[in-house]
Amino acid sequence: MMQDKINQYTAEISAFEPRSAAETEAFRIKFLGTKGIIKDLFDEFKAVSPEEKRVLGKVLNDFKKLAEEKYQIVKEQFESGDAGADQNLDLSLPGEGFELGSRHPLSLVRREIVEIFKKLGFTVAEGPEIEDDWHNFSALNFPEEHPARDMQDTFFINKDAVNGDIALRTHTSSVQVRMMENGKPPFRAIMPGRVYRNEAISARAHCFFHQVEGLYVDENVSFADLKQTLFYFVQEMYGEGTKVRFRPSYFPFTEPSAEMDISCTICGGTGCPMCKGSGWVEILGCGMVDPNVLENCGIDSQKYTGFAFGMGIERITNLKYEIKDLRLFSENDVRFLKQFQSEVI
Incomplete structure (x- = not known):
């Protein structure tokens, strides 16, 4: 019924x-x-x-x-919020509170790098992550046939032979170009930021990572100034007693150019997998700014000289905290990130 x-x-x-x-x-x-x-x-x-x-x-x-x-x-x-309330709830009990978070290890190291160079008078400059060919390549003295222009290294957004290619920046050197174009010497700045390269992701490489590049342009700047600046950085970052060596190298935007190694902070120079048994680890590239780059940015290369350097924040962090896998930095694994809660924020 x-x-x-x-x-x-x-x-x-x-x-x-x-x-x-x-x-x-x-x-x-x-x-x-x-x-x-x-x-x-x-x-x-x-x-x-x-x-x-x-x-x-x-x-x-x-x-x-x-x-x-x-x-x-x-x-x-x-x-x-009135329904389903537990009438037997003891409101006098202390709350559970919120679990404190921490800064990412890359953020910690980036901040430390910035603070070290600030002591030397360097300011911080930033620029766009999407760049045109001029700022990312041409102004930095990259020849048309340079391998870095090929698709296997660069993430191109738009390839246009008439108006110029547009790509995700492969280094923060593009910020140096923008600074020199829009100002007058002296320049003394570092450029931290994220960069992109078309590489296979592994424990030692990633398709995106973080760099800090530096630029100092003034009258009578020498390679000795570059060496002393970087030596000071290493001593502040890794402690007194850390050894430094420079090896001749090549970069399109610096001449002469060098790569800088430090004594392995993990094995103390005795040899380990991190330094491949050599006792040395390469941490950055550097050199005197090529006169062509200065002229491309409207700076008189007869009057001014300068030096530039660039380092990967991941590499610096690896050595500081003995982290062996780059992928940990971007996987958001709470177990990994919690290890840095005790670090000073």
Whole structure:
């Protein structure tokens, strides 16, 4: 009988006490949904006799109103936060509190690098991560046939022979170009930032990483100034007694150029997997700014000289904290990040 069903459902609605918003939503779907009980009852109501309709019509409408009012009441309770409260909850107990986070190890090391160079008078400069060919390559003395222009090294966004290529920057040297174009010497700044290169991801390489590059342009700047600046940085970062050596190298934007090694901070120079048994680890490239680069930026290379250097923050962090896998820096593994909670923020 339809009347018996309504009585049964009425009792169920009256006794309904949800413990969560999900149970409230389930109640709505069960009784008030497009395929719910009330819809079924109204479909069934169409088939009853005219005599029963006069009696059941009012009963059915009252039942529908009861379900709607019950749903509205419990819904408002959950929205206000009053429903489902544990009456036995002891509000005098201390709260659990929030777990403190920490800075990312790359952020810690970047900040330390910045603070070291600030002591030498270097300011911080930043620039866009999407660059044109001029600022990323041409102004820095990269020949047209240089391998860094090829697709296997650079993430090109748009290759246009007429208007110039657009790409994700491969180094923060582009910020140096922008600084020299828009100002007048002397310049003394470092450029920290994220860079991108089309490399296979492994424990020793990634398609994006972080760099800090430095630039000092003034009258009578020499290679000796470069060596003393970087020697000071190494002593501050890794401690007194850390040895330094320079090896001749080649970069399109510096001449002469060098790579700088430090004695391995993990094995102390005795030989380990990090230094491949040599006792030395390369941490940066450097050199005197090529006169062509100065001229490209509107600076008189007969009057001014300068030096530049660039290092990967990941490499510096690896040596400082003995981290062997670059992928840990970008995987958001809480177990790894929690190890740095004790570091000074």
